[in-house]
Amino acid sequence: MSAAIPMGAARVGRWTRLLGGLALGLATVFFLGPVLFMIVGSLKPDELVLREAGSWRAFWPTEGSLQNYRDVFERVNFGRFLFNSLFITGAVVAVGLVVNSMAGYAFARMRWTGRNALFAFVLALLILPFEAIAVPLFYMMIEFGWRDSYQVQIVPFLANAFSIYLFYTFFLGLPRELEEAAEIDGAGPWRTFFTLIVPNAKPAFATVAILTFLVTWGSYLWPLMVTSGETYRPLPVAIANFKTLPPLQWGDIMAFGVMMVLPILLVFLLFQRWFVRGVASTGMKN
Amino acid sequence: MKAAAGLRGRNRHGWLMAGPALAGLLLFIAVPFLMAVGLSLTNLRLGSPLPLEWVGFQQYERIFGDPAFRRALVNNAVFALVVVPVQTALALGLALLLNRPLAGRVWFRTFFFMPVVFPMALVAVVWQLILAPGAAGPLNALLGLATFGLWEPLDFLNHSGAALPSIMLMSIWQGAGFQMVILLAGLQGIPSTYYEAAAIDGAGRWQQFLHVTLPGLRNTLIFVVLVTTILAFRLFDQVDILTRGGPNNATTTVMFEGVTSAFRRQQVARAAAITVVFFVIVLAITLVQRRLLREEREIS
Structure with missing residues (x-):
């Protein structure tokens, strides 16, 4: 000691x-x-x-x-649900990273008319949990004719106030010299952003990717509201539904659960440091 | 984008870069929220023969007069009052245990954090089996073992007194690791010189905890408590999967009532009013937190 x-x-x-x-x-x-x-x-x-x-x-x-695992595939279209979850989560994470990092950068490092007012708007939306808009958004999606589709589970979730905020705080902390050097080279803001800023912001991208992944992969309320058949159903709604399929077979249900959490568990074990850092950084925001 | 195109160089780039995200936030968050406020003042119900009209605060009067909704508010409040302190204390305890030189530290952190990556729907399903009724149910068996057979097996999820605590238990299981990681980061941000100074002044471990650790963690703790309180009011998945608000509304929640109104009963206006009430609660919690943080800044 x-x-x-x-x-x-x-x-x-x-x-x-x-x-x-x-x-x-x-x-x-x-x-x-x-x-x-x-x-x-x-x-x-x-x-x-x-x-x-x-x-x-x-x-x-x-x-x-492994009989239960075989049973799951026989009783339901597990592959389809897995694909749906992977596709929806992949799209929300990938497109979300691009869209929100650009916005975070514009707010942190560029000067433009309306920036401050719009940033206040983003900050105001930070406190609005998804649940507060789920119901009206649901009716809006019906008007759009998007019910039971992939886009209804992807498009509304691409822009995210919290992701913008995380990128914003990260970009604020980057040294000014990065952009000054790029400007001398004659690079415009877009090239500066994609060739200089993005490669230097890996921690921010990892954090936002992980948090978005966790939330989207586990999302239940929204897909429950907007999907009706099996075609676009993601895993969380699928397991809740699978549980109610007679006959009640707990072994099969647990096998479904293991297969559902396995991808995310593997990603977690491989990138644990990033998960922990990402979660810890949410607490640093104030 | 005519106005933007007319602006000079940098201005246009700024707008273009922030544009896609801003359009998304406006269309899919701000507009629906304003719609909720507007709809909550009408009598809209899909498939209803009544003509659409403004009814003022009638929907609000009606939901607050509804015993099920009042029960939902109470349930959310009870959930918050129990889960927030218990989960925070547990997470803080774990964080303190792990914030020491310890063999296998990373392993323990992995174990405690693992449930965080479990989707809540899966947590609910696994815990349904753990809470299975009868003497063979794992939790019943465990309690029987711990009380030397005195425990009367319960049907936890169908028991009006045990259903909500059961849902609290699985929520703590899933959420404590998240808080622990945030608190651990907060602990590591307290300079070790503070502890050394306290030790020189003769402070024992408990005094160090009270006068160094807790003040050092103040902001982190406020944040963690805020997030958990808001989560308590968002409670939905576990309830929908396990109890559907029952037995006798013992586990119904604000969000469960909202969703039930919205798309099991097509009561658009009522659901919108519930949404607005939910938002006001979240807003109030957030304002309290801002206030607490500001006070501290004034002191320091």
């Missing part, structure tokens, strides 16, 4: 350490338990999932097989 511990606690008592370890252990069980439970359940015969759920066997696949 050296004296340079950040907490400043020179000596940590044995009991404190024991309690800390116990707390960590309990927390691990609490957070990891349901995840393991889902994975193990997905590998068991359907009738055993609930029967063994109340014992230690809930965390041990006694008769493990």
Whole structure:
């Protein structure tokens, strides 16, 4: 135990350490338990999932097989739902990055008439949660004839006040010299932005991409309102619906869940540092 | 874009760069919101034979007179009053545990943060199984074990007293990691010299927590509390998937009432009024937070 511990606690008592370890252990069980439970359940015969759920066997696949996964594909068009989620999320993230970073840049680094008033408008929209507009937007989309489509799940979510704000704060912090050098070279604002600013703003792009990805991938309320058939249904609505399909087979439902979270879990484990940094940076905004 | 084209060089570029996003925000956020305010003052109901007319604040009077909506407001408030402190305390505790030299620190952080990437719809489905009724239900079995068999198995989601707490529990499971990461970043922003100075002054760990950690985390905590409170009022997915507001409105929420009015009952005007009430609540919470932050700036 050296004296340079950040907490400043020179000596940590044995009991404190024991309690800390116990707390960590309990927390691990609490957070990891349901995840393991889902994975193990997905590998068991359907009738055993609930029967063994109340014992230690809930965390041990006694008769493990991939039958449930096969069943999911047989019972519903899982591939279609997966594609829908990937396509919608991919489009919202990709186009959103372009549109919102450009706006963030225009607000942070360019001078133009109306900038301040419009920036106040963006800030005002920051406090408006999506739920506050879901209902009127729903009727508007019916007027557009967009009900049950991809665009109804993509287009309204491209422009995002919070993403603009995150880009804005990041671009404010970039050194002025970047643009001054570009100006001397005779580059216009567009070339400056795409060849100089964007490559220097990777952390901002990663943060916005991750947050947009999480929100869009998990979105339930909106697709529930605007999709009616299976054609454009994304995974969250699909699993809620799958759960109600008779016969109730928990193994299949858990297999559906594992496949639904697997892509995002892999991305998370690979880019964990970015996830954590991205989430942490949302707290820095004030 | 005639006006913009007439403007000089930089001006035009600024407009063009911000234009697409601004158009999107205007069309898909600002306009629908104004529509909500306007519609809430009418009697619009799809398929209704009544002529469309302005009815003033009638919709608001009606929703506040509706026991289900009042119950929804209470449920959201109770949810916030329980989840915000519990989840924040849990997240702060975890952040403090991880803000030390510790073997496997990154692993623990990964475990605690993992539920954050789970879509709420999936969380609801997995927890439905965990909350399964009868002695075989995992939570029932666990409670039975912890009480040496004294626990009477509950049908959590169909029990008027247990349904809302069950939904709180899964929400905390999913959300605590998010807060923890933000608080961890806040903790790391407190200079270690502050702790050293406090230690030299003879402050114990608890005193250091009270006089260094908490003041240092003030803004982060205000932010985390604000976000969680607003999330509490947005509560919808878990309720829709697990209980549909039941039993007996025990788990209904403002958003659930709004969505039910809007597209299960086609009551456009009523749904719009609920939307506006929801917005006013969120606005009030935000203003309180701004106020708290400003006070601190004046002090420092």
